[in-house]
Amino acid sequence: QVQLVESGGGLVQAGGSLRLSCVASGSIGSINVMSWYRQAPGKQRELVACITSTSVLNYADSVKGRFTISRDNAKNTVDLQMTSLKPEDTAVYYCAIDLPWKGAMYWGQGTQVTVSS
Numbered sequence: 001q002v003q004l005v006e007s008g009g010g011l012v013q014a015g016g017s018l019r020l021s022c023v024a025s026g027s028i029g030s031i032n033v034m035s036w037y038r039q040a041p042g043k044q045r046e047l048v049a050c051i052t053s054t055s056v057l058n059y060a061d062s063v064k065g066r067f068t069i070s071r072d073n074a075k076n077t078v079d080l081q082m083t084s085l086k087p088e089d090t091a092v093y094y095c096a097i098d099l100p101w102k103g104a105m106y107w108g109q110g111t112q113v114t115v116s117s
Contacts, residue, residue, distance in 0.1 A: 002026040002106045006095045009111030012085055016115070020080040022095030022108055033098040034071050034078035038091035038113075045094070049080060062088075085115045 008020040024031065035050035049059045049069040057069060068081040078095060095108040 002028060002097075002099070002102075004095050004097065004106055004108035006093065006108040006111040009093060009113045011114045011116065014085060014087055014115055014117050016085050017081070017083045018085065018113060020082070020093055020095075020111060020113070022078050024076040024078075024095075024097055024106075028076060028097075029099065029101055031073070031076065031097050032100050034069075035096045035098070036069060036078070036080045037094045037096055038089075039094070039110075040088075040091040043091075048093070051078065082113070085113075087115045087117045089113060090115050 003025050004022055006022045008018060012018050033050050033052050036048040037045050038048050039045040047060055048063055049067055051057050051069045051071050066084045071078045091113060092110040093113050094110045096105055098105050
């Protein structure tokens with residue numbers, strides 16, 4: 001069984017910072033891509049950032065220059081450092097991992113990020 005647990009969400013004023021963390025546990029093996037997604041009310045879930053096992057990075061245009069994704073392969077963790085937060089960053093943020101050897105993607109339960117103007 002695979003489990004992902006996120007932490008670090010909360011309420012912050014515009015211009016502030018938050019750091020999200022996610023730890024994966026269980027029958028994981030080798031993790032390919034680790035990602036952060038978000039879903040705002042009434043909107044589709046969207047990719048925020050992802051990082052491969054060889055540290056290739058990809059960011060949504062809306063967060064480039066403000067968010068930084070990082071991972072620790074030894075600890076099976078992925079973090080998302082968010083700076084210069086905007087009200088439009090308000091969403092539930094989900095951690096996700098890709099396990100090709102299982103042919104599946106796994107998701108965390110989500111953590112709420114609210115940015116007030």
